[in-house]
Amino acid sequence: MPEAVGVVTHAVTGEARPLPRRLASWVALVVLAAIPAVAGGFWTYSVGVCMANAVAVLSVGFLLRYGGEVSIGHSFFLAFGAYCTAILERQLGLSVGIGLPVAAIAGAVLGVAFAWPSRALSGIYLAIATMALALAVPELILQAGPVAGGYEGLYVSRPLVPGLSIELQRYYLPLVVLGLVVLLLARFRRSRQGLVLLTARDHPRAAEAFGFSRGYARLAAFAISAAVASVAGSLLAFSASTVSPNSFTLSTAIYLLVGTVVSFGSLGLIGALAGGAFITLVPQVFAAWGDWVPIIYGAALLLVITLGHRPAEVLAALRARLAGGRRDA
Amino acid sequence: MLDASITAGAELTVTSVSLSFGGHRVLKEVSMDFRPGQVTGLIGPNGAGKTSLFNCLTGLYRPQQGTIALGGEPLERLPPAQRARVGLSRSFQHVALCPELDVVENVMFGRARLGRSGWADAFLPLPAGRAEVEESRAAAMEVLRRLDLAAYAETTPAGLPPGTQRLVEIARAIVSRPRVLLLDEPAAGLNPAETRQLMAVLRGLVSPDLMIVVVEHDMDLIMQLCHRIHVLNFGQRIATGTPEEIRADPEVIRVYLGDSDD
Numbered sequence: 001m002p003e004a005v006g007v008v009t010h011a012v013t014g015e016a017r018p019l020p021r022r023l024a025s026w027v028a029l030v031v032l033a034a035i036p037a038v039a040g041g042f043w044t045y046s047v048g049v050c051m052a053n054a055v056a057v058l059s060v061g062f063l064l065r066y067g068g069e070v071s072i073g074h075s076f077f078l079a080f081g082a083y084c085t086a087i088l089e090r091q092l093g094l095s096v097g098i099g100l101p102v103a104a105i106a107g108a109v110l111g112v113a114f115a116w117p118s119r120a121l122s123g124i125y126l127a128i129a130t131m132a133l134a135l136a137v138p139e140l141i142l143q144a145g146p147v148a149g150g151y152e153g154l155y156v157s158r159p160l161v162p163g164l165s166i167e168l169q170r171y172y173l174p175l176v177v178l179g180l181v182v183l184l185l186a187r188f189r190r191s192r193q194g195l196v197l198l199t200a201r202d203h204p205r206a207a208e209a210f211g212f213s214r215g216y217a218r219l220a221a222f223a224i225s226a227a228v229a230s231v232a233g234s235l236l237a238f239s240a241s242t243v244s245p246n247s248f249t250l251s252t253a254i255y256l257l258v259g260t261v262v263s264f265g266s267l268g269l270i271g272a273l274a275g276g277a278f279i280t281l282v283p284q285v286f287a288a289w290g291d292w293v294p295i296i297y298g299a300a301l302l303l304v305i306t307l308g309h310r311p312a313e314v315l316a317a318l319r320a321r322l323a324g325g326r327r328d329a
Numbered sequence: 330m331l332d333a334s335i336t337a338g339a340e341l342t343v344t345s346v347s348l349s350f351g352g353h354r355v356l357k358e359v360s361m362d363f364r365p366g367q368v369t370g371l372i373g374p375n376g377a378g379k380t381s382l383f384n385c386l387t388g389l390y391r392p393q394q395g396t397i398a399l400g401g402e403p404l405e406r407l408p409p410a411q412r413a414r415v416g417l418s419r420s421f422q423h424v425a426l427c428p429e430l431d432v433v434e435n436v437m438f439g440r441a442r443l444g445r446s447g448w449a450d451a452f453l454p455l456p457a458g459r460a461e462v463e464e465s466r467a468a469a470m471e472v473l474r475r476l477d478l479a480a481y482a483e484t485t486p487a488g489l490p491p492g493t494q495r496l497v498e499i500a501r502a503i504v505s506r507p508r509v510l511l512l513d514e515p516a517a518g519l520n521p522a523e524t525r526q527l528m529a530v531l532r533g534l535v536s537p538d539l540m541i542v543v544v545e546h547d548m549d550l551i552m553q554l555c556h557r558i559h560v561l562n563f564g565q566r567i568a569t570g571t572p573e574e575i576r577a578d579p580e581v582i583r584v585y586l587g588d589s590d591d
Contacts, residue, residue, distance in 0.1 A: 191451035211413035211442030
């Protein structure tokens with residue numbers, strides 16, 4: 001038995017996060033907090049939306065990590081949160097300060113409402129079921145009538161704190177909420193419920209034998225994921241100042257999945273920001289390339305995934321090339 | 330409350346249990362009991378029905394006929410998740426530990442159903458939730474120390490030898506102080522040294538409050554460890570007794586060694 005001592009390293013996802021990653025998160029927060037002071041309005045707007053998208057990436061990543069399932073339909077919950085915030089402002093004059101928590105709670109309920117009938121599905125079958133949600137979103141919004149603003153959508157213009165610059169609020173609210181969501185999810189990993197969901201993901205029969213049914217695990221994972229997605233939708237509505245059916249199509253859902261892949265399923269700040277930046281900033285940075293944008297996007301995605309999955313091998317090969325050497329077959 | 334009505338030390342009884350799959354009867358009116366303070370072995374040749382009976386005990390299969398009761402309270406209608414609440418715990422033939430959790434967290438999971446912390450505690454640093462996690466960690470560490478596994482507490486299970494992984498599973502199964510511990514082929518895949526260590530651990534678990542049920546192919550382990558043994562063949566119980574009685578039972582000898590004139 002003693003031969004295994006010292007062989008196994010501590011799980012990277014364990015209780016104590018390695019110091020460099022924690023430091024990198026704090027540095028990223030400081031840099032993000034300084035952006036509005038040093039960058040122009042375009043970047044303040046874009047990075048604000050990027051952070052809202054980072055929260056959306058976390059929602060898909062949570063389902064993948066704790067439920068072991070892939071969603072191609074989280075644009076549904078994103079749209080729900082966004083419209084929840086916009087409609088509460090338009091109909092009742094309530095700001096995002098109310099809209100956001102309402103979206104979170106109602107999003108969790110909606111997540112349960114979807115997860116219950118689909119609790120027996122998994123893998124590709126569940127993914128396709130979620131895709132049906134994404135396909136239905138634009139039509140559902142249009143069928144909702146004038147309350148949802150039709151094709152033109154709705155504006156979100158009421159500030160969270162009256163008297164302060166709305167542009168700055170549109171930037172700093174996503175930053176604060178992103179930081180909070182990362183902290184809350186890190187706490188969840190150490191909780192009793194976190195242990196249950198992770199065990200149920202890998203060994204559902206073991207979870208059942210210890211008192212937790214598969215249905216419980218599925219509903220819990222979906223409820224939390226949908227709540228986070230609704231919060232992201234609320235932030236997107238506030239940061240982008242507008243919501244419309246075109247913002248929540250099947251492509252949106254697929255981009256969220258792409259963002260999750262780019263973040264490597266991380267539920268940390270840096271990973272979520274990488275995913276959010278990839279789906280927000282890459283299309284903007286290459287906007288001038290016109291029809292080439294999808295090709296550049298695809299190539300960039302391939303590069304990120306290859307580098308991320310096999311960083312040591314790829315860097316070693318690059319180094320060998322730069323040194324004029326030849327890579328062994 | 331079902332668990333409140335069951336008195337400590339009550340027997341686990343199986344009465345006239347029959348189970349069929351598509352017309353094929355794998356258990357035929359099987360009756361037997363399992364007593365507190367004892368290790369009871371469930372043995373039989375391949376296809377005898379011992380895994381099917383084990384799955385009936387854990388709730389994976391629901392018998393078409395007969396009753397399974399703990400302290401007189403029927404269990405056969407309870408789904409697996411609810412059997413844990415009345416004091417049944419188990420290990421798996423293929424180790425079912427979560428690779429992402431370290432060893433102490435895997436053991437803490439064994440106590441998760443006892444927790445009272447809500448969803449707010451899961452996300453927020455509230456005092457009650459933190460205290461519960463610390464209490465759970467302390468209980469898990471105590472069991473790991475008892476099984477001589479404390480050195481592995483902060484490691485992930487994937488790199489541990491099979492025998493150690495099996496012991497971690499047993500630690501997870503006993504951390505909630507169950508009344509019935511069901512072990513599904515605990516020696517499968519273990520080398521002789523690991524099997525001896527497992528046997529020592531299981532002997533150390535014997536207590537008046539716990540009944541241990543072992544389904545196992547390793548006859549040496551069964552004969553050395555068990556107080557009583559039930560033998561199944563073709564879905565029927567053919568013998569019950571102490572290891573000495575089972576060794577001497579002509580029917581058991583015939584089943585395991587074949588007829589002398591074969």
